[in-house]
Amino acid sequence: MEEVGFYDKWLEVLHKFVMPLQQKVFNGHIREPPYAGANFVVRYTPDVQRELRPHCDSSTYTINIALNRPRIDYEGGGCYFTRYNCSVTDSRLGWMLMHPGRLTHEHQGLPTTNGTRYIMVSFVDPDV
Template identity: 35%
Template sequence: MKEKEKKELLASLYSDYRAYAEPSLIFVLKYADNTKYNTFKYHLDGASYTYNIALNNDFTGGGLDYRMGNRYFGEEKEFHVPHNRTGWAVIQPNRPLHVHRGVPLESGTRYAMINIIETNDAGSKGGPAWIMSS
């Protein structure tokens, strides 16, 4: 990491910077192994960030799949997050390079609290300046 990048990262993490944020949508999502709401296609949530909080763990399968990077340049990576630790959250930006989907359950019912956040934070709208200029 270049010195300029380190300084920008540290300044954004530890300065007196404050951003305004408000929830644009909060709901409980129910996945069940025997319904059409068992999974979703890859998508973005349409705001700056999403908090996905696991509310239970008495199911098998499920979780979240992410597709990150740029497929046109052969840099796309896929990875799976089990997301079955009750009370734990997955927090993700909603940028074109961070699409995600719910993974089908094998058995049981999964509940998750979803909090979609909108913010005025310019950094959430495409990343730090050094990423955009390279």
């Protein structure tokens, strides 16, 4: 976000839209203003980076925002939570997936089989 001059605007988005939801889901974790330590766009393609191995994020919670359309711009992809045997696939354009980081929610990026999938990722740490 900093490289494209959008970091300050992203913090406004976190404050106005994400923080109220975050306070309901992750009660007790608050920081005014919100802090997002890492913010970046990930590109998945069948030829270059089609998936991401299982890992835990280094954040209190993570936000993934779908930047394009499943079954139109790409096929496959999604997020699989290993501990819970749960997949989130076909996220609609602009929709957000929010999940805890660190140790409790190991997850992986499922293979993108066709086209190019883009997601915006933000590692949020309201307690920093």
